[in-house]
Amino acid sequence: MPELPEVESLRRLLARSVVGRTIVAAVVKEARLRRIVAPDLAVTIIGRTIEAIGRRAKYLLIELSGGYVLMVHLGMSGSLTHRGAAFGDPLNARHDHVELTLDDGSHLVYNDPRRFGLMVLLSPGEIETLAELKDLGPEPFAKEFNADYLWRISRGRKGAIKNLLMDQRIVAGVGNIYASEILFRARVRPTRRAGRVTRVEFARIAEKTAEVLREAVGSRGTTIISYRDSQGQPGGFATKLRAYDRGGEPCLECTTPIRQIVIGQRSSFYCPRCQK
DNA sequence: CTTACATCCTGATTGC
DNA sequence: TGCAATCAGGATGTAA
Secondary structure, three states: OOOHHHHHHHHHHHHHHOOOOEEEEEEEOOOOOOEOOOOOHHHHHOOOEEEEEEEEOOEEEEEEHHHOEEEEEOOOOOEEEEEOOOOOOOOOOOOEEEEEEEOOOOEEEEEOOOOOOEEEEEOOOHHHHOHHHHOOOOOOOOOOOOHHHHHHHOOOOOOEHHHHHHOOOOOOOOOHHHHHHHHHHHOOOOOOEHHHOOHHHHHHHHHHHHHHHHHHHHOOOOOOOOOOOOOOOOOOOHHHOOOOOOOOOEOOOOOOEOEEEEEOOEEEEEOOOOOO
């Protein structure tokens, strides 16, 4: 489940492997993603050079020559792999939806079994007008994401603090896995009403948000089942999870069994003793 | 405005 | 053993 650390890991890998390459072919094999991929993508994209790879929240932004941007979201099960011209790097895998061929014979392939993701080619300047990006909250590493901000924005809110953290308009990039991890480290129960979280607790939440995400980026993300980076490798953070996917297992702080509940239709994990 | 919930989709897992 | 039901979840749209 790609969240900020997975997309950031992908960004870093692609920045090293495909920046400077020119796109020489593009094939859309399945356009029906969350947003329809332009079937004539090739018309505009061929001949453009990949100038930089950016990221905003969970969106990967492939910056092309001429001011175009190929915006990619991995949804739940998407992957973007860089398959070399090398032996043993097959194309045409099941659920390969978009294939870009680069000028060194390698391929950048978007694959997504569940098709919850998207790939959209933005015209120059279009990115500034996109509601999806405009409505996003601050990046978790930005200085404006702090205890005061969280305190201010949560006044009067009755929803669970976990849902607040996963709301992309509040903070960009936190998903279900890291929300549980952040609240475990901050020692705040995920069901707590956001409006009832104290300022001191918000300070811990802000601090732990950056800490967890930074560590996860350092481990190249979390692979529970399906996440793979652009080299086809799983992330290394799964073994470092303290709450997520540990239902019934002993809390690493106090040995109380970790509890699994559903909040906002999403599985959530917490220690009933450590998290108040 | 906020909150709750259904929806999209396929693969892995669980249950009988 | 095999098949059917269930679960997984990011973002969005609708309703209350």
